[in-house]
Amino acid sequence: MPPTPLDPASLLSTTPAGSKDVDLVRWNLPYEPMSLDPMKSFNYAENTALANMCESLMRLNPDLSMSPGLAEKVEFPDDTTIVYTVRDGVKFWDGKDLTAEDVAYSIGRQAGPESPSYFSDYFLNVDSATVTGEREVTVKLARPDALFAQGMASAAGAIVQKKATEASGSEFGTPQGNLQCTGPYQLDEWNSGKSMELSRVDGYWDDSLPLHVEKLSLSFIADESTAVNALRSGSVDGQFFYLPPAGMSQMTGSEAVDVAYGKSLVFFTLRGTSAEGPFADPRIRKALSLVMDRDAMSRVILQGSAIGAGTMAGPDYWGDQAEIFEQAADPHAGDMDVEQAKALVADYGKFDKPVVIALQGSSAVHEQLANVIQAAAKTIGIPVETQVIPVEQFGNLYFDENARKGLDAFFTSYYGNVPDPLDVYQVFRKSNSSNFSGWDAADGILNQAMSTVDARERAELTVKAQQLVQEQQPWITISYLPNIVVQNSKISGATASFAYLYYPWAATIGGK
Numbered sequence: 001m002p003p004t005p006l007d008p009a010s011l012l013s014t015t016p017a018g019s020k021d022v023d024l025v026r027w028n029l030p031y032e033p034m035s036l037d038p039m040k041s042f043n044y045a046e047n048t049a050l051a052n053m054c055e056s057l058m059r060l061n062p063d064l065s066m067s068p069g070l071a072e073k074v075e076f077p078d079d080t081t082i083v084y085t086v087r088d089g090v091k092f093w094d095g096k097d098l099t100a101e102d103v104a105y106s107i108g109r110q111a112g113p114e115s116p117s118y119f120s121d122y123f124l125n126v127d128s129a130t131v132t133g134e135r136e137v138t139v140k141l142a143r144p145d146a147l148f149a150q151g152m153a154s155a156a157g158a159i160v161q162k163k164a165t166e167a168s169g170s171e172f173g174t175p176q177g178n179l180q181c182t183g184p185y186q187l188d189e190w191n192s193g194k195s196m197e198l199s200r201v202d203g204y205w206d207d208s209l210p211l212h213v214e215k216l217s218l219s220f221i222a223d224e225s226t227a228v229n230a231l232r233s234g235s236v237d238g239q240f241f242y243l244p245p246a247g248m249s250q251m252t253g254s255e256a257v258d259v260a261y262g263k264s265l266v267f268f269t270l271r272g273t274s275a276e277g278p279f280a281d282p283r284i285r286k287a288l289s290l291v292m293d294r295d296a297m298s299r300v301i302l303q304g305s306a307i308g309a310g311t312m313a314g315p316d317y318w319g320d321q322a323e324i325f326e327q328a329a330d331p332h333a334g335d336m337d338v339e340q341a342k343a344l345v346a347d348y349g350k351f352d353k354p355v356v357i358a359l360q361g362s363s364a365v366h367e368q369l370a371n372v373i374q375a376a377a378k379t380i381g382i383p384v385e386t387q388v389i390p391v392e393q394f395g396n397l398y399f400d401e402n403a404r405k406g407l408d409a410f411f412t413s414y415y416g417n418v419p420d421p422l423d424v425y426q427v428f429r430k431s432n433s434s435n436f437s438g439w440d441a442a443d444g445i446l447n448q449a450m451s452t453v454d455a456r457e458r459a460e461l462t463v464k465a466q467q468l469v470q471e472q473q474p475w476i477t478i479s480y481l482p483n484i485v486v487q488n489s490k491i492s493g494a495t496a497s498f499a500y501l502y503y504p505w506a507a508t509i510g511g512k
Contacts, residue, residue, distance in 0.1 A: 018510020037173025212510030262496030310334025
């Protein structure tokens with residue numbers, strides 16, 4: 001009998017804190033990071049590693065609230081001015097003080113039309129970041145921006161040492177670069193192809209974090225079955241999973257490991273990438289959506305570790321505007337209707353080419369979902385072909401136009417970085433670097449929302465954009481993906497929620 005999908009109300013923020021010192025914790029990443037430069041870290045392995053090393057101006061907490069990080073105070077004199085007071089007494093790993101100049105530099109290197117930052121969309125309205133006092137940095141915006149200040153709690157707001165970054169040049173963030181940050185764990189070695197070795201920072205500024213773990217070793221086992229076996233055997237002590245791996249039931253039923261499901265901003269979706277071809281037509285997207293049995297996919301393929309979804313931004317995004325978003329939530333979003341799907345396909349007419357969907361090579365979930373969708377599409381007359389992309393190259397689909405050539409869509413476990421639904425839907429603005437298909441029916445509303453400082457007004461505008469997305473399905477959302485954290489039964493304390501990507505998740509791990 002397939003497991004019952006998770007109850008959203010049961011999702012955790014943390015696992016019970018460990019209480020004993022531990023010499024070494026061995027943690028696995030789903031692949032080897034491409035870079036440790038925070039501004040090039042927009043993916044799972046990169047941010048999982050960096051969360052313990054490079055801290056941001058603000059901090060996204062395990063309960064998905066925000067609090068001061070390296071900025072001990074933030075003020076908003078007007079709608080286009082933000083003043084950060086840099087926390088006193090913070091040092092980089094080399095012993096040098098964190099300065100306002102480092103903060104202004106870290107923001108400024110990501111601003112401007114030629115910015116190489118993977119988080120560039122947060123910096124589109126940044127005119128300047130200037131040192132205006134001994135521990136003060138003032139950011140001036142060209143226009144009000146609802147997401148910039150929130151984005152400073154993600155890796156977009158991570159602060160690096162100016163001197164070390166400039167000295168490293170193009171090697172910064174590589175195994176040869178001199179990464180200098182302020183986090184509780186410092187990078188000692190990056191053994192390319194094998195592991196990253198981190199050690200605890202003595203004198204770390206935040207004494208509220210216990211830091212029981214002396215050394216943290218990060219491995220790069222990409223194959224799911226191998227990773228699960230390593231966890232069950234104890235050769236690896238823990239891992240975060242953004243998709244339930246093959247063999248999930250072997251871990252939930254094991255005494256060797258503990259499995260926890262956390263609050264999450266992640267959703268699984270079929271993401272349109274092309275402005276041409278059959279998937280660019282809303283009739284075909286809607287038809288495919290109408291033949292997807294999301295609840296069955298969540299129970300069977302996603303092994304009960306997911307929640308069927310018809311919208312992109314689920315309840316963990318809603319925050320203090322939950323009332324507005326809950327009222328707008330359509331209980332029938334994601335419902336099946338095969339006859340309507342057939343009618344849409346008949347109205348579309350003859351196919352000149354199939355719909356080509358890319359899937360990640362190491363993921364059993366991607367493969368199984370592709371097979372199910374391909375079979376369902378065939379019953380209503382939509383030809384679907386799949387293309388397998390190796391896990392090490394899959395991240396290129398997000399940033400390299402050539403990598404997406406010939407594709408109509410690809411599976412992705414996508415997320416906004418902060419708990420504001422606008423952070424998800426802003427991907428459909430014309431100016432957004434991730435709007436690969438060019439769908440822009442909600443562009444005007446989204447631009448208005450981006451410039452709306454009042455949270456309630458912004459939520460009401462975002463709901464209107466959400467309705468347009470639901471009508472035309474530029475991305476077809478399949479399920480909400482709770483965060484999955486697996487820990488050896490001898491340790492506990494890792495962050496359970498999505499915040500692990502930006503919060504020092506190892507700082508509360510300890511022995512039982």
